[in-house]
Amino acid sequence: MKLNLNIQPLSTWLKPAEENKPLIIAGPCSAETEDQLVTTAHLLAKTGKISALRAGIWKPRTRPGEFEGIGSVGLQWLNRAKQETGLPTAVEVANARHVEEALAAGVDILWVGARSTVNPFTVQEIADALRGVDIPVMVKNPVNPDLSLWIGALERINQAGITRLAAIHRGFSSFEKTAFRNEPMWELAIQLKTLCPELPIINDPSHICGNREIIPYVSQKALDLDMQGLMIESHLDPTIAWTDAKQQVTPSALSDIIDNLTLRHTEP
Numbered sequence: 001m002k003l004n005l006n007i008q009p010l011s012t013w014l015k016p017a018e019e020n021k022p023l024i025i026a027g028p029c030s031a032e033t034e035d036q037l038v039t040t041a042h043l044l045a046k047t048g049k050i051s052a053l054r055a056g057i058w059k060p061r062t063r064p065g066e067f068e069g070i071g072s073v074g075l076q077w078l079n080r081a082k083q084e085t086g087l088p089t090a091v092e093v094a095n096a097r098h099v100e101e102a103l104a105a106g107v108d109i110l111w112v113g114a115r116s117t118v119n120p121f122t123v124q125e126i127a128d129a130l131r132g133v134d135i136p137v138m139v140k141n142p143v144n145p146d147l148s149l150w151i152g153a154l155e156r157i158n159q160a161g162i163t164r165l166a167a168i169h170r171g172f173s174s175f176e177k178t179a180f181r182n183e184p185m186w187e188l189a190i191q192l193k194t195l196c197p198e199l200p201i202i203n204d205p206s207h208i209c210g211n212r213e214i215i216p217y218v219s220q221k222a223l224d225l226d227m228q229g230l231m232i233e234s235h236l237d238p239t240i241a242w243t244d245a246k247q248q249v250t251p252s253a254l255s256d257i258i259d260n261l262t263l264r265h266t267e268p
């Protein structure tokens with residue numbers, strides 16, 4: 001299988017905040033309140049180690065009846081966080097309306113979530129909404145370990161004209177009970193890199209781990225495999241987070257995690 005994607009280098013749209021340190025995208029799993037989002041953004045920006053602010057506005061919950069995201073109002077909060085911190089913003093989009101609203105609100109980077117990547121209809125709808133638009137897009141791996149679905153989603157978005165494109169490796173669902181919430185199955189990310197060396201891959205240790213304790217180890221492993229960045233969930237008080245409470249880290253804990261990471265090509 002040959003993968004022909006027309007891709008611009010990651011450095012054309014996102015760079016590490018510090019020299020010889022990994023590229024970090026961070027922010028809460030979900031935007032919950034204006035204060036939670038803006039305060040978290042300020043704490044992250046103050047570390048000087050973050051390149052972009054992430055926050056889920058529309059949340060793909062596995063079962064109904066749980067918090068499904070704050071919705072469109074959160075886009076205004078993200079915008080305020082961006083104005084006050086200077087951090088570019090990233091949100092998950094799962095349909096054409098999300099794309100239109102995020103673009104209208106000035107969001108800087110979009111990502112396709114794992115539950116959307118599995119569905120070619122959904123991905124095509126997102127791709128069609130992106131036609132003629134010049135914005136960076138990141139595509140998470142599908143929940144199931146199917147490399148073709150991941151590739152197909154990247155191709156659909158790329159064929160809509162998006163060349164500032166990256167993959168996000170967030171691990172795969174498994175029936176096996178393991179230390180991970182989502183099995184990393186590193187071989188699939190390696191295979192994707194082999195098929196398309198110019199495609200940037202960003203690792204998402206938060207959704208792989210499912211708990212904050214092992215995030216440093218998975219983050220280092222991803223860097224050792226030459227992944228080009230990390231997306232890590234961070235909340236000002238993870239213990240009371242409305243979603244993914246176990247895996248989020250405070251901005252200060254994140255700062256310590258980053259300090260202890262080493263890039264493969266840097267001297268110790």
Ligand code: PEP
Pocket residue numbers: 029030056060112113114115140170207
């Ligand atoms: C998220 O990033 O909060 C999220 C819902 O992730 P995923 O699509 O990887 O489950």
Ligand code: MN
Pocket residue numbers: 029030233243244
């Ligand atoms: Mn999450």
